Amino acid sequence: MLIRTLWTLSVRTRTFLRRWMPTNILLDRLRTRRGLKWGVPAMGLGIVYFFGAAVSIALINGGWSPWLYVVFAMCLWNALKFVLFGPISLLLLARARVHEHQARRNLRRPSSETAEA
Known part of the structure; x- marks a missing residue:
């Protein structure tokens, strides 16, 4: 029962933070x-947070x-979060472009194969 309660509490906390926290x-x-x-320009926000x-x-x-x-x-x-997201965003962007x-x-490809036949 305790583990179930802790699990539910953690899921609800994560959902709240995902939905309402600006970052x-x-x-x-x-x-x-x-x-x-x-993603890379957003790394500048990370510098601002380090300053804070x-x-x-x-x-x-x-x-x-x-x-x-x-x-x-x-x-x-x-x-x-912001400093690490910069390089990760480059990898995600490269994957999306591929x-x-x-x-x-x-x-x-299929249209060129049917034109040859």
Whole structure:
């Protein structure tokens, strides 16, 4: 019973985060075929999030509330998501282009074979 409850809670948490958190919404849009070309420029957001993490650590060291560690963790996590998505988007874009090229070639092939016969 406990494992089932934990499993359900984790699924609902993931669904909530996927649907309502801005960085997850943006990454979902970037994973579409039209959005893959924006993967490398989106790495710039990762740099902004790294800067936010550095600022939060500087504020904590300056005597601000230790609750800023939560901000630090979120900024660091979002920075890693965007920085890692850049190279991944290049691989996904290359794979999509290969599939599109194969589909175009397969569409042309039957018509050229029937013209020869």
